[in-house]
Amino acid sequence: xxxxxxxPTGLQPILKPLAHHSPxxxxxxxxxxxxxxxIAIQFLFTTLLMMIVGGAxxxxxxxxxxxxxxxxxxxxxxxxxxxxGQISPEFYTMLFTMHATVMIFLVIIPILAxxxxxxxxxxxxxxxxxxxxxxxxxxxxxxxxxIACFGMSFTFAxxxxxxxxxxxxxxxxxxAAPGSGTAQTYWLFGITFIGFSxxxxxxxxxxxxxxxxxxxxxxxxxxxTIWGLFITAILQAFALPVLTAGGFMxxxxxxxxxxxxxxxxxxxxxxxxxxGGGQALLWQHLFWFYSxxxxxxxxxxxxxMVSDMLSCMCRKPLFGYKPMVFSMSAIASLGFIVWxxxxxxxxxxxxxxxxxxxxxxxxxxxxxxxxxxxxxxIWGGKLEFNTVTLNCIAFLSMFVVGGLxxxxxxxxxxxxxxxxxxxxxxxxxYVLFGATLFGVFAAIQFWFxxxxxxxxxEKLGKTHFVLTFIGANGTFFPMHFLGMQGMPRxxxxxxxxxxxxxxxxxxxFMTISAILxxxxxxxxxxxxxxxxxxxxxxxxxxxxxxxxxxxAPSPPGHGNFDFVPMVYRGPNExxxxxxxxxxxxxxxxxxxxxxxxxxxxxxxxxxMI
Amino acid sequence: xxxxxxxxxxxxxxxxxxxxxxxxxxGWSFPYDNAQAASNLGMRIDGLxxxxxxxxxxxxxxxxxVLVYALWRGVNNREPRASHVHGNHKLELIWSIIPGAIxxxxxxxxxxxxxDFRIKKYFPExxxxxxxxxxxxxxxxxxxxxxxxxxxxxxxxxxxxLYSVNELHVPFGxxxxxxxxxxxxxxxxxxxxxxxxxxxxxxxxIPVWFEANKPGTYDLVxxxxxxxxxxxxxAHVIVEPEDEYxxxxxxxxxxxxxxxxGKVAAxxxxxxxxATEK
Numbered sequence: 071x072x073x074x075x076x077x078p079t080g081l082q083p084i085l086k087p088l089a090h091h092s093p094x095x096x097x098x099x100x101x102x103x104x105x106x107x108x109i110a111i112q113f114l115f116t117t118l119l120m121m122i123v124g125g126a127x128x129x130x131x132x133x134x135x136x137x138x139x140x141x142x143x144x145x146x147x148x149x150x151x152x153x154x155g156q157i158s159p160e161f162y163t164m165l166f167t168m169h170a171t172v173m174i175f176l177v178i179i180p181i182l183a184x185x186x187x188x189x190x191x192x193x194x195x196x197x198x199x200x201x202x203x204x205x206x207x208x209x210x211x212x213x214x215x216x217i218a219c220f221g222m223s224f225t226f227a228x229x230x231x232x233x234x235x236x237x238x239x240x241x242x243x244x245x246a247a248p249g250s251g252t253a254q255t256y257w258l259f260g261i262t263f264i265g266f267s268x269x270x271x272x273x274x275x276x277x278x279x280x281x282x283x284x285x286x287x288x289x290x291x292x293x294x295t296i297w298g299l300f301i302t303a304i305l306q307a308f309a310l311p312v313l314t315a316g317g318f319m320x321x322x323x324x325x326x327x328x329x330x331x332x333x334x335x336x337x338x339x340x341x342x343x344x345x346g347g348g349q350a351l352l353w354q355h356l357f358w359f360y361s362x363x364x365x366x367x368x369x370x371x372x373x374x375m376v377s378d379m380l381s382c383m384c385r386k387p388l389f390g391y392k393p394m395v396f397s398m399s400a401i402a403s404l405g406f407i408v409w410x411x412x413x414x415x416x417x418x419x420x421x422x423x424x425x426x427x428x429x430x431x432x433x434x435x436x437x438x439x440x441x442x443x444x445x446x447x448i449w450g451g452k453l454e455f456n457t458v459t460l461n462c463i464a465f466l467s468m469f470v471v472g473g474l475x476x477x478x479x480x481x482x483x484x485x486x487x488x489x490x491x492x493x494x495x496x497x498x499x500y501v502l503f504g505a506t507l508f509g510v511f512a513a514i515q516f517w518f519x520x521x522x523x524x525x526x527x528e529k530l531g532k533t534h535f536v537l538t539f540i541g542a543n544g545t546f547f548p549m550h551f552l553g554m555q556g557m558p559r560x561x562x563x564x565x566x567x568x569x570x571x572x573x574x575x576x577x578x579f580m581t582i583s584a585i586l587x588x589x590x591x592x593x594x595x596x597x598x599x600x601x602x603x604x605x606x607x608x609x610x611x612x613x614x615x616x617x618x619x620x621x622a623p624s625p626p627g628h629g630n631f632d633f634v635p636m637v638y639r640g641p642n643e644x645x646x647x648x649x650x651x652x653x654x655x656x657x658x659x660x661x662x663x664x665x666x667x668x669x670x671x672x673x674x675x676x677x678m679i
Numbered sequence: 680x681x682x683x684x685x686x687x688x689x690x691x692x693x694x695x696x697x698x699x700x701x702x703x704x705x706g707w708s709f710p711y712d713n714a715q716a717a718s719n720l721g722m723r724i725d726g727l728x729x730x731x732x733x734x735x736x737x738x739x740x741x742x743x744x745v746l747v748y749a750l751w752r753g754v755n756n757r758e759p760r761a762s763h764v765h766g767n768h769k770l771e772l773i774w775s776i777i778p779g780a781i782x783x784x785x786x787x788x789x790x791x792x793x794x795d796f797r798i799k800k801y802f803p804e805x806x807x808x809x810x811x812x813x814x815x816x817x818x819x820x821x822x823x824x825x826x827x828x829x830x831x832x833x834x835x836x837x838x839x840x841l842y843s844v845n846e847l848h849v850p851f852g853x854x855x856x857x858x859x860x861x862x863x864x865x866x867x868x869x870x871x872x873x874x875x876x877x878x879x880x881x882x883x884x885i886p887v888w889f890e891a892n893k894p895g896t897y898d899l900v901x902x903x904x905x906x907x908x909x910x911x912x913x914a915h916v917i918v919e920p921e922d923e924y925x926x927x928x929x930x931x932x933x934x935x936x937x938x939x940x941g942k943v944a945a946x947x948x949x950x951x952x953x954a955t956e957k
Contacts, residue, residue: 160907233904239881240864240906246818247864247906333882338863339818350865350881384753390766393775415867415902417880420797424790431786435779442774443766445746450762453753455684463688463750470742471695474735481731481785483724483792487874490867490902536687543691547698551707556871558902561910569710569871569898576707645763652760 102211104203106188107626109210111521113184114514116213117177118595124172129588130157131165132545136574136581138563160248162562164229167249171220171234171257174368175264178506180213182371183271183306186513187299189521190375191275193619193626194293196284196635196657201277205270212267219260223253230257233560235357238331238350242323245341258321265314272306275299284618286637290395291656293617293641294388297395298374301402302367309363309406316356323348354416358409366405368502370398372509373440376462379516380444381642382615383459384451385652388642390443397436397443404433414482415489423482430480437473441466452645457531458613461512464539468504472497475550490560493553499546511535511594518601519608523624526601534593541587545580552576616655617641681754685747692743696736710871717891717918721874723792730788734781799886806856806888811849813858816866816879819908821899823847828928832858834884841931845914847899850924854890867903870916878903891918 103109133142134157141147141155150156157165188206192199200206223230231249232241236257244251279300283292292300322328327345331353334346381388388394410418410426444466453459475497479485488494511534518526552573557564564570611620622631635657648654649662703713709725716722753761794801810832813824823846826832827839849855859868861879868887869876872895877887891897901912919927 158907159910163904163907163909228907231907237865237904240904336863336881346882348882351883384761386761387763387765389764390771393766393771415876416878417883417885420793423793423797427789427793428783428786431782432779434782435775438778439771439775441742443771445742445749446767446770448746448749448753450756450764451749451753452756452758452761453750455681455754460684463746466746467688467691467743470739474739477735477782477785478728478731481727481789483789483796483874484728484731486796486876487724487728487871489876490869539691543695547695548707551698551702554702554708554710555706556710556869558869558900560904562907563910566911567898567900567913572706645761647760 102207104199104207105628106192106200106203106206107521107630109206110185110187110189112210113180113188113213114521116210116217117181117185118598120172120176120180120217121591124169124177125588125591127165127169127172129584131162131169132577132581132584133157134162134165134562135564136578138565157562159562160228160231163231163233163247163560164224164249164253166560167230167233167257168220168224171230171260173502174234174364175261176213176217176220178368178502178510179264179268179364181510182368182506183268183275183299183302184210184213186295186371186375186517187271187275187302189517190295190619191278191299192282193520193622193630194296194617195279195282195287196618196631196637197278197282198629198631200274201282202274205274209267209270209274212263212270216260216263216267219256219263223256223260226253226256227251229253235361236261236320236353237357238320238323238353239336239338242320242331242350242353243336243338243344244324245339255321255324258317258324261317262314262321265310265317268306269310269314272303272310275303276307279303284635284637287618287656288637290392291637291640293374294377294391294394294398295371295374295617297398298371298377301398302370305363305367305370305402305405309360309367312356313360316353316360319356320353351413351416351418354413354418355409358412359406362409362412363402363405365498365501366401368506370401372465372506372513373398375513375516376465376509377444377447378615378617378642379458379512380447380462380466381644382516382613383456383462384448384453385614385644386447386451387640387644388443389446389449391640391642393439394443397439400436401433404429404436408433411480411482411485414485427480427482431477434473434477434480437469441470441473457526457528457535458512458516460532460535461508461515464508464535465505465512468500468508468542471547472500472504475500487556488553490558491553492549492557492559495559496546496549496553499549503542503546508539511538514594514598516613517619518598519612520619520622520624520626522602522605523608524601524603524605525608525612526605527597530593530597530600534590534597537590537593538587541583541590544583545587548576548580611655614651614653616643616653618656621655621657682751685751685754688750689743689747692739692747696740699736714872716874717872717893717895717897718874718889719892720792720796720889721872722892724796724874727789727792731785734785802856802886802888803854803890806854806890807886809856810858810886811855812847813860813884814847814868814879815860815862816868816901816905816912817862818864818906819901819912821845821847821912821914822862825928825931828925828932839936841928841935843931847914847916848924848927849891849916849918850921851891851894851918852921854888856886856888859885859887864905865903866901866905866912869900869902870897871900872897876902894918894920 139156146155228249230253231247240246241254319330323330329346329348331348331350332344332346336344408430411430414423515526557570608624618635637656638659643654646654647664654661702708706712716725815822823843825841859879861881866879873889897916899914899916
């Protein structure tokens with residue numbers, strides 16, 4: 071037992087964290103853990119596993135679009151023996167439904183809120199754990215029933231086939247499609263479970279951020295990452311109940327015949343006319359009231375993380391910290407009143423569309439302000455192109471495209487043409503892949519040393535980046551052209567229509583790019599697993615960053631910090647004179663004079679733990 | 680290596696702009712080899728599209744160029760430390776107000792087109808008075824119900840209504856309105872050439888108007904997921920001169936009410952005498 075350093079804050083060292091008992095045996099330490107760091111890593115591996123599933127589904131979709139009705143390689147012959155390895159149209163509907171479902175609900179939302187939210191919130195605000203550790207554990211374990219339900223829905227006839235938007239009547243009545251039977255019910259249960267999981271997470275994050283900040287950590291000293299996660303948690307807490315309620319209404323429609331979403335007199339698939347009195351449009355309102363804010367749930371944490379990473383990599387304070395915070399809040403609050411832009415062609419009152427147009431146009435403004443601020447952060451910086459920087463720049467570069475293509479859709483007459491064509495597919499892939507996933511790749515590389523105590527490999531990281539970047543642009547940029555041509559989404563065989571026939575070569579090019587991109591992800595997995603065991607050891611602060619988590623050991627022990635940290639300044643103090651360093655951490659009381667060499671107490675404290 | 684990365688980030692916007700510039704020449708732009716929209720409203724929509732395209736292209740090129748230049752400067756920065764700047768109030772104001780004004784302008788500018796397109800008060804009066812047909816989308820075909828010649832389309836199907844499947848004929852030279860409905864699930868009425876799209880919502884009857892500015896055969900596809908056969912809801916809209924349209928309706932009447940013995944069964948039809956002569 072070594073002697074602890076004297077506390078710089080004069081506060082008590084954390085010897086017995088009060089939040090929860092320290093882990094005992096293997097099971098409470100690694101499986102049913104209440105430690106936020108372990109839960110974060112559980113979320114990380116679960117979501118990476120799901121990313122493989124979602125990616126495979128995407129490749130199958132791409133296969134059908136490039137080589138329609140040809141036998142699918144490798145898995146085709148044993149999966150569809152009866153059809154000679156062909157993807158059937160009903161299987162195709164299931165493929166894109168599950169690709170979206172898996173990627174949105176099981177990859178992007180959990181990797182942001184689950185992995186980075188869990189890992190970074192307590193560490194960055196100087197807390198020893200989450201406010202509700204058991205709720206946190208429950209939030210992770212509610213993912214598994216969701217995965218089980220989604221998995222089960224594959225096994226029933228047709229699979230869930232109504233798209234991830236699950237629009238009634240297709241999703242509401244069993245006779246509407248081969249996949250709208252039991253499969254759809256299980257799918258809805260899956261959504262409900264994942265909703266509970268997110269809900270528990272968001273309550274926990276809000277409470278932790280509001281109540282457990284270290285002394286001196288005022289709201290405007292919080293790192294942008296925390297702002298992103300905080301606002302995301304608020305969005306989830308207020309928007310998600312609506313989807314959960316809507317999903318429950320759809321379940322009761324299906325199982326109890328409550329008729330919320332279907333009118334009377336429909337004759338579907340030669341079954342008896344429906345008894346109804348409901349309205350299909352109601353679902354769209356409920357669904358998009360959640361699912362538009364969900365877009366920001368999938369974006370704001372990344373915006374925050376990229377702000378911190380860019381600032382660190384450019385060795386320069388974040389340009390316009392407060393405008394960044396305000397624009398993020400503006401995105402979140404406007405995000406609640408733009409859901410109608412998904413419904414311009416839906417049959418909703420067209421005059422109402424006008425209000426949504428103005429709100430939607432205006433929501434582009436805070437995003438533009440953020441983009442300009444990031445560029446200004448790079449301006450005059452002193453940067454080095456490592457994997458983190460590259461992925462952050464890719465985030466910025468591709469977010470610009472996703473943002474600008476959004477303006478076309480915001481103008482409603484143009485949207486009417488582009489609605490449900492590949493233009494919209496291009497738009498949201500530029501946002502969700504181009505921005506979010508590149509941000510996530512950067513964040514994995516950046517915080518990996520804190521999670522596992524070892525650095526990731528730069529060469530593998532860069533190769534992965536280059537291949538993914540080329541593959542992503544090769545796959546998603548031509549989608550704009552497909553949309554211009556008026557190729558609708560969710561078509562198993564668009565070439566049936568004369569005006570789309572000539573698009574086959576372009577689709578083949580996109581599929582080849584997608585395959586390249588898919589296989590590039592193998593490098594990411596190799597990098598993660600290799601570096602976990604054999605990467606070079608990282609000290610406490612390998613990136614010379616300023617936020618609190620870098621004051622903790624890598625990986626942080628139970629209770630995170632040696633002492634309750636004291637916060638003296640804002641989060642991104644780079645480009646200052648502090649001894650021979652160019653940064654000053656949030657927990658450092660004052661800068662050293664230029665002549666002194668900063669004592670590296672990092673290694674001393676690390677050996678202690 | 681730093682310069683190489685700058686070129687890497689320069690290369691892709693250049694490729695993007697080049698492929699966009701090339702698009703109209705190689706058939707990647709609007710359908711039918713970048714043909715003009717086949718309606719005046721469609722041409723106004725295209726005009727709006729090109730306006731937004733110009734604005735976004737300028738912003739895209741500008742932001743990417745500044746980004747690459749900033750990277751170039753950053754990687755060649757020989758100072759011991761980066762510049763210690765926390766922000767600039769004036770800059771923030773400039774880059775909030777200018778884009779804000781442009782966006783607000785776009786939001787207001789497009790309202791007229793939208794009003795003419797979808798708000799019933801602004802529909803052409805002639806078209807509203809006599810809807811030309813009722814379109815019923817169902818899994819997986821389009822069904823059309825025309826009123827009998829000389830009659831007006833009724834809400835409820837009449838015994839002398841005319842029916843066709845996957846082929847809609849409309850007269851040329853005047854705005855036409857159709858009533859859109861669905862029998863089963865949601866569908867969407869999408870005519871790429873006219874830039875028209877409207878969902879068919881079960882339980883509702885939604886009016887849609889259009890006026891093609893040249894006769895021709897236009898593709899009609901479904902743009903809202905409606906089940907496994909979503910991709911094969913293939914139909915055509917044939918815009919033809921008034922006299923050809925009337926001939927079509929007459930032929931349709933004959934086919935539909937021919938009783939197999941040389942007589943047309945529906946006696947109340949105005950064209951009965953002509954039909955029986957044949």
